[in-house]
Amino acid sequence: MDKPVLFCYDGSEGSRAALSVAVELVMHPADAVVLAVWTPVAIQLARGGSLLVDVPNEGELDESEIAAAQRIADEGAAGARRRGYNASARIAEATESVAKTIRDVAREIDARLIVCGQRGRGAFATAILGSVSHQLSAHAERPVLIAPQHPAA
Amino acid sequence: MNMTTRFPNRVRGPILFAYDGSDLAKLAIDEAGQQLAAGRTALVLTVWQPFDVGFVPAAEVRFDAAQVSDVQRAAEQTAAEGASLAQAAGFDARGTVIEAAPTWKGIVDVADEHDASLIVLGSHGRTGLAGVLIGSVAEAVAAHSRRSVLIAHRPDSQDRTSRPVSLETGNDSP
Numbered sequence: 597m598d599k600p601v602l603f604c605y606d607g608s609e610g611s612r613a614a615l616s617v618a619v620e621l622v623m624h625p626a627d628a629v630v631l632a633v634w635t636p637v638a639i640q641l642a643r644g645g646s647l648l649v650d651v652p653n654e655g656e657l658d659e660s661e662i663a664a665a666q667r668i669a670d671e672g673a674a675g676a677r678r679r680g681y682n683a684s685a686r687i688a689e690a691t692e693s694v695a696k697t698i699r700d701v702a703r704e705i706d707a708r709l710i711v712c713g714q715r716g717r718g719a720f721a722t723a724i725l726g727s728v729s730h731q732l733s734a735h736a737e738r739p740v741l742i743a744p745q746h747p748a749a
Numbered sequence: 750m751n752m753t754t755r756f757p758n759r760v761r762g763p764i765l766f767a768y769d770g771s772d773l774a775k776l777a778i779d780e781a782g783q784q785l786a787a788g789r790t791a792l793v794l795t796v797w798q799p800f801d802v803g804f805v806p807a808a809e810v811r812f813d814a815a816q817v818s819d820v821q822r823a824a825e826q827t828a829a830e831g832a833s834l835a836q837a838a839g840f841d842a843r844g845t846v847i848e849a850a851p852t853w854k855g856i857v858d859v860a861d862e863h864d865a866s867l868i869v870l871g872s873h874g875r876t877g878l879a880g881v882l883i884g885s886v887a888e889a890v891a892a893h894s895r896r897s898v899l900i901a902h903r904p905d906s907q908d909r910t911s912r913p914v915s916l917e918t919g920n921d922s923p
Contacts, residue, residue: 742891
């Protein structure tokens with residue numbers, strides 16, 4: 597089986613914990629893709645309820661979001677490699693929702709498993725748990741491993 | 750002191766399969782067998798309630814849902830069936846039952862009691878009520894447990910959604 601494991605990674609403690617948990621539980625060595633999702637500034641503002649229509653330096657801000665996502669993905673991929681995965685970094689833009697973006701990337705790479713933290717900075721946790729509660733049967737279609745940030749002792 | 754030494758038993762706790770006898774619960778066991786490191790111990794749990802039952806009886810089992818002892822016996826048979834499937838999938842498995850309501854709480858409690866390293870379940874806990882209860886048990890377990898949760902999905906669910914229209918692709922498109 598050469599399908600990769602897809603790690604949703606946002607650099608938070610929760611997503612780091614997910615990497616460790618996966619090493620304990622999931623068969624490896626295996627191929628892995630470490631995904632960091634970035635959200636365009638205009639969408640972030642709209643979600644935040646901003647009435648600002650034009651952000652003068654929107655492009656610049658997006659560039660910095662992209663750069664940050666790339667750094668996070670690279671850091672996550674390095675962590676996954678240290679833990680024995682053959683991992684590559686990947687970033688993707690969330691045009692609709694983070695959950696949908698993860699789903700789409702999972703499809704594209706034909707992931708055998710999606711791994712995410714239970715509580716990240718909010719986006720992943722909300723996206724995945726949100727999709728679990730509301731749209732899972734339609735959207736997640738692949739096995740999802742949700743790792744707790746603070747595992748029970 | 751790092752996390753590994755602080756939680757020395759985390760890795761060793763059994764994998765807990767929440768097993769209600771549904772096709773999806775069976776699929777979840779298969780899925781776990783393929784995804785997880787081999788040779789793990791596993792506990793196959795069937796949660797039951799009188800009247801409401803809460804699981805799919807093993808084939809040819811007839812019982813009166815109002816008779817508590819009958820429901821429990823049927824649940825034990827369902828759990829045993831799940832344990833056989835888990836054995837076949839490569840786990841060192843045994844079945845167990847608990848009377849609990851709501852179902853998710855029984856799963857979370859048994860996981861804590863046995864210090865489970867992982868809870869495995871289908872994205873909905875029941876057959877026959879799909880569309881009403883989809884995701885409810887899995888959602889509640891994931892939200893309430895401080896343990897890792899692996900959720901399996903129906904393989905055909907992909908067909909029900911349209912393909913993504915816009916996707917930021919890399920440079921590896923065919």
